Amino acid sequence: MAKKGFSEEQIAKRFNLFKEKYQQLYPEDLWEYIEENFWLYVFQTCAPDVLMQVYTEMGLVHENGDFYAAHISKIKERFNIGCNIIDIGSGIIPSFANKLAYEQLKINKGTITIYEPLLVDAKAKYPNMTIHKEDFTQKTDITKFDLVTGIMPCEATETIIEQACRYQKDFYIAMCGCVHLAMPSYYGSYISPEYYQNYIIDKTKRLIKEFNNGELEIDYLDSNFAIDYPILSNRR
Ligand SMILES: C[S@@+](CC[C@H](N)C(=O)[O-])C[C@H]1O[C@@H](n2cnc3c(N)ncnc32)[C@H](O)[C@@H]1O
Incomplete structure (x- = not known):
């Protein structure tokens, strides 16, 4: 399963940009959870809501739908x-x-x-x-x-x-x-x-x-x- 039109390298770049903007706004433990689980769910159609929000704000759309x-x-x-x-x-x-x-x-x-x-x-x-x-x-x-x-x-x-x-x-x-x-x-x-x-x-x-x-x-x-x-x- 892949995210529509994105290579892993492009996803990593976008995640870095997201981090720069948002990391300091998240509670520390929640940010840790996101870092630890980011790659685990990024190719799934569904994920825990906090991760789906991250993927969505990064503009990643799954090939099977959003x-x-x-x-x-x-x-x-x-x-x-x-x-x-x-x-x-x-x-x-x-x-x-x-x-x-x-x-x-x-x-x-x-x-x-x-x-x-x-x-x-x-x-x-x-x-x-x-x-x-x-x-x-x-x-x-x-x-x-x-x-x-x-x-x-x-x-x-x-x-x-x-x-x-x-x-x-x-x-x-x-x-x-x-x-x-x-x-x-x-x-x-x-x-x-x-x-x-x-x-x-x-x-x-x-x-x-x-x-x-x-x-x-x-x-x-x-x-x-x-x-x-x-x-x-x-x-x-
Ligand atoms: C499972 S999350 C879903 C978040 C979002 N709708 C999504 O799908 O990405 C449930 C959310 O409901 C919020 N919530 C729970 N009780 C609430 C209430 N009484 N008023 C407003 N938000 C509430 C929680 O803070 C949590 O962010």
Whole structure:
């Protein structure tokens, strides 16, 4: 597997440039992780999110497709992206939001606001972006947004879905493979990712009905990405 049109030497050069710009912004232990694992995943279609963000910001596109671009295509099939979007859990580098902002600029329509407490750089990459280096909570005002997105937003997943349904917002949430259950009765016992995903799906079905927010659609990325976690969106 190769990155589209890049030799190892070119990738190494780009990584050095990335290092010069970003290394000092990362927490030391996280930068160590990136250095240690950079070559391990660079030829895979999917990698831990912090590495996918690095590859994306370096402009490396895998010959079998780009993870964030694949999500943007799916969003475009369902929704008009020329609207006011809120993206939650955008990542240490908000690669997905950056790409989506760029797509909006191409059509000269739409804004994207992000909530992510761990951003390494709180400056917006594009003029149509607004950055909140903070947690999204039930108190975050989402009334002015049209579409709520989250790509593997981990522990924010349940709150995002609750708020999107409560305020009748369109949503596109790609789940991750983690388990984030705060149910006391399950404390101490093993909960599989599938159990957690089904719990979120059942809850979304219930909320979408309760708040009259359309129909739930469940989708997956193509198998070449080797990430078979559900993508939840509504269809109105
Ligand atoms: C698995 S990462 C995904 C990052 C990014 N969406 C991507 O795909 O590259 C999950 C992110 O959600 C963020 N997060 C978790 N809870 C959050 C909350 N309540 N509000 C905002 N971000 C949150 C974490 O800081 C982390 O960066």
